[in-house]
Amino acid sequence: MLRIAVLGSGRGSNFDAILKAIRQGEIPSARIGLVISNNSNAGILEIARAHSLPALHLSQRQFASEDEYVDSLLAVLGQHDVNCIVLAGYMKRLPARIVAAFRGRILNIHPALLPKYGGQGMYGHFVHEAVIQSGEKISGATVHIVDEEYDHGAILLQRTVEISPDDTPETLAAKVLRLEHELYPEAIRLFSEGHIPHHDL
Ligand code: GRF
Numbered sequence: 001m002l003r004i005a006v007l008g009s010g011r012g013s014n015f016d017a018i019l020k021a022i023r024q025g026e027i028p029s030a031r032i033g034l035v036i037s038n039n040s041n042a043g044i045l046e047i048a049r050a051h052s053l054p055a056l057h058l059s060q061r062q063f064a065s066e067d068e069y070v071d072s073l074l075a076v077l078g079q080h081d082v083n084c085i086v087l088a089g090y091m092k093r094l095p096a097r098i099v100a101a102f103r104g105r106i107l108n109i110h111p112a113l114l115p116k117y118g119g120q121g122m123y124g125h126f127v128h129e130a131v132i133q134s135g136e137k138i139s140g141a142t143v144h145i146v147d148e149e150y151d152h153g154a155i156l157l158q159r160t161v162e163i164s165p166d167d168t169p170e171t172l173a174a175k176v177l178r179l180e181h182e183l184y185p186e187a188i189r190l191f192s193e194g195h196i197p198h199h200d201l
Pocket of ligand 1: 013014089
């Protein structure tokens with residue numbers, strides 16, 4: 001059973017899609033343990049509260065050092081018996097100690113076909129602008145394992161969308177987001193069922 005902590009910084013539409021899939025019984029071997037955001041007014045926390053899930057504002061700024069922040073984060077994850085971290089629009093780099101503690105058990109979604117259009121600074125509209133500017137004919141979304149480098153770990157699942165000549169970064173973003181809402185729950189289901197290799201849970 002996956003006991004998931006979702007980390008996000010913003011709107012939370014991917015979290016919403018994952019939650020719906022879990023509530024509809026589509027991911028029988030996964031539960032959401034809690035939601036954590038570095039941003040106190042993130043939509044993702046509101047969604048969690050609306051579903052009576054533990055929702056926590058936790059930011060490094062609340063601590064004197066990164067070490068204290070990581071200690072606190074690890075303690076909270078332990079209290080909720082978390083064995084998998086799902087990043088859903090999380091805009092911070094995860095501290096190396098968290099990556100090490102949950103190696104192979106941290107998932108992220110990126111709104112492009114990695115390894116292209118990833119890395120530091122490639123987020124939000126920057127991704128779709130770069131894709132359109134390069135004249136790509138297809139884009140898509142990628143679910144991957146998180147390691148110490150941005151958008152770098154093993155790819156778990158990818159799906160494509162066609163780019164039409166009249167697509168703008170905005171219309172492409174909307175297309176890719178719709179795709180993400182299908183892809184992320186599916187990737188989590190596959191991961192929870194062991195179809196995608198992961199460390200013992
Ligand atoms: C998504 O496009 C995701 O690919 C990226 O951040 C965005 C988060 O959107 N990592 P939301 O908060 O899930 O609505």
